[in-house]
Amino acid sequence: MPELPEVEAVARAVRPLVCGRTIQRCAVIHPIAVQPQSASGLRRRLGRRRVGAVERRGKYLLLRLDQGCVVLHLRLDGKLLWFPRREMRRGKTKAHVDVALEFAHGTLGFVDRRHLGRVQWFRRAEDVAGIRTLGVEPLSPEFTASRLSALLGASRRPVKLSLMDQTRIAGLGNIYANEALWRAGLDPRRSCQGVKSSDARRLHKAVVAVLRRALQCCLDPAPNFRDPKWWFQGLEKILHVYRREGQQCHWCRAKIQRIEQGGRSSFFCARCQR
DNA sequence: CCTGCTACCTGATGGC
């Protein structure tokens, strides 16, 4: 499920739990979560390694180790859970956990019922193709209106697809691409070459505003890894189009429409977005 | 190089 704001909030929440701590042991309960790597390889690489830093790149989460780094991707359904030492002794830890990183003070569990997410080890983050080719971080100073204009370029594909293209902008997914286009008043079907510089300025502002607002929402309340059922709450309240087909546009009251683009749902207001 | 489609998985939801 998560896009940039959710992954950033997870990174911030997990950082104080594991930074400076040593992974005593890595247990791979469901090997699909580490494919195409091997469970034994991951165990060997992570065991007795110290976590130096926790970082986010696009939607990837990195645990920098004293040797190499753990690369996590939550994909659609992955989550992190934290089990304090006491719970582990009561044998609660293994429930639904795919990969467990055991520290002296507790265990960090990766769970993903759908098994699309991954926990893997790489010598360097750049060894991951998906990370190497990531585009600009939209909340960094490098992300400017003219940079956005340039990266949309003269392509004829719909602007919504390019917004979600991780090699152009890192971390924007279906929800916030939809929301940014609504906020910018741009039709998701508009071709990139049709996005003029005044549109690009509005779109740039909208992307930044939407992500900032969502991040705020994700940080408060902060992720509670100790509650196995926990996930980000309250995001519905900040959504204007996503999953609101047939409901009134919050700006003009016209009905929100749903169409399909690149196999994903796009939601927009045909009156406000042109 | 660029673009578009499919596979990968499992659970939730809604219509009949």
Next chain:
DNA sequence: TGCCATCAGGTAGCAG
């Protein structure tokens, strides 16, 4: 209630 179809916030890999 049960069954079936559809949908889900992502990416890699492959074909054209």
